[in-house]
Structure formats: C-alpha cells, structure tokens
Amino acid sequence: MGACYHAGKYTVEGLSDALRLELKRFGIDVVLIEPGSIQTDWGAIAAGKLRAASSPGPYGEQADASATSLE
Structure with a gap:
C-alpha cells in the first residue's frame, strides 16, 4: 500500500549515501536533510x-x- 512511496524516499537516501562515498575524495560533502x-x-x-x-x-x-x- 505504501511500498512505492517508501521506495522512492529510500532511493534518495541510498543515492545520497553512494554519492557521499564517491565524492569524498574531491572534498565534496553530500548531506541529506530529512525533516521530522x-x-x-x-x-x-x-x-x-x-x-x-x-x-x-x-x-x-x-x-x-x-x-x-x-x-
């Protein structure tokens, strides 16, 4: 019932985690803001x-x- 919604939100989190690791050596910080x-x-x-x-x-x-x- 909410799988697509939650998968879409996790996609952004997963992409942010991957980019954080890939871009660290270039001095680029990736930050994900998840409001409460x-x-x-x-x-x-x-x-x-x-x-x-x-x-x-x-x-x-x-x-x-x-x-x-x-x-």
Whole structure:
C-alpha cells in the first residue's frame, strides 16, 4: 500500500549515501536533510484516500488498520 512511496524516499537516501562515498575524495560533502514530523492534516487525508482505494479489495483489513494509525 505504501511500498512505492517508501521506495522512492529510500532511493534518495541510498543515492545520497553512494554519492557521499564517491565524492569524498574531491572534498565534496553530500548531506541529506530529512525533516521530522510536523502537525498537518496529511494523516487524515492519506487515511481517507487509503480507505477509498483499498477497502473494497483484498487489502481492506490492512488498509483500515493503516488508516487508523494515520489518523
């Protein structure tokens, strides 16, 4: 349900780690900034979309549990 989203975020982290090692000898620092949580309506919005997209199918129970934790 969130694999593509999380894979995309990890891609940036993995690329940053690789570039950090490759570019160190040139004196180039690679820094990845990952901000922490902030209070927004994102959780409720995501929960609603998750339920709408997944509830009628085989992932319904898992989607509902994930949506509840997002809320």
